[in-house]
Amino acid sequence: xxxxxxxxxxxxxxxxxxxxxxxxxxxxxxxxxxxxxxxxxxxxxxxxxxxxxxxxxxxxxxxxxxxxxxxxxxxxxxxxxxxxxxxxxxxxxxxxxxxxxxxxxxxxxxxxxxxxxxxxxxxxxxxxxxxxxxxxxxxxxxxxxxxxxxxxxxxxxxxxxxxxxxxxxxxxxxxxxxxxxxxxxxxxxxxxxxxxxxxxxxxxxxxxxxxxxxxxx
Ligand SMILES: [Zn+2]
Numbered sequence: 543x544x545x546x547x548x549x550x551x552x553x554x555x556x557x558x559x560x561x562x563x564x565x566x567x568x569x570x571x572x573x574x575x576x577x578x579x580x581x582x583x584x585x586x587x588x589x590x591x592x593x594x595x596x597x598x599x600x601x602x603x604x605x606x607x608x609x610x611x612x613x614x615x616x617x618x619x620x621x622x623x624x625x626x627x628x629x630x631x632x633x634x635x636x637x638x639x640x641x642x643x644x645x646x647x648x649x650x651x652x653x654x655x656x657x658x659x660x661x662x663x664x665x666x667x668x669x670x671x672x673x674x675x676x677x678x679x680x681x682x683x684x685x686x687x688x689x690x691x692x693x694x695x696x697x698x699x700x701x702x703x704x705x706x707x708x709x710x711x712x713x714x715x716x717x718x719x720x721x722x723x724x725x726x727x728x729x730x731x732x733x734x735x736x737x738x739x740x741x742x743x744x745x746x747x748x749x750x751x752x753x754x755x756x757x758x759x
Contacts, residue, residue, distance in 0.1 A: 619646030688716035
């Protein structure tokens with residue numbers, strides 16, 4: 543059964559969110575330097591690369607990433623390829639998609655092309671989910687939404703209404719996906735964030751498993 547790794551490789555080449563800590567992966571001990579072992583030291587924002595946002599990211603009383611239900615993080619999902627050169631994914635766009643019975647939604651956009659090209663710059667003009675778009679997904683019973691941008695929200699959008707709408711409604715936000723190698727269709731999603739106690743998010747290894755009957759949308 544085919545597996546797709548839709549996680550970004552964490553490295554110092556990865557673009558990080560402006561203002562967030564720079565990602566640093568260095569050897570704290572090194573065999574080449576005469577140490578007993580290679581030991582890597584990691585310093586990064588939890589919103590680096592492929593990651594999950596927990597309600598605590600924007601809600602002071604929200605739960606941490608370790609408290610997110612595994613039942614949402616693993617299960618059937620539908621990947622939509624929105625292809626066209628849109629900027630904000632709005633409700634009108636989403637109404638054209640078959641979301642019936644779908645709890646987990648992945649949105650593939652032109653953002654994935656940049657990952658595929660190995661683009662290491664941070665671009666502000668990424669495709670995002672509008673507030674109306676997020677409200678529409680909530681109204682349809684969606685419990686997890688993934689996107690191929692480092693943030694699901696328009697860059698520097700005041701008040702972060704998309705994040706608030708999703709997180710207040712216990713919708714899991716999966717960001718920083720590389721969906722470039724994956725055709726639209728139905729898959730099993732396995733997206734497991736590190737179990738960081740009470741944290742506002744965590745780096746996540748996200749995998750899609752192809753189903754026997756792959757259908758295209
Ligand atoms: Zn985030």
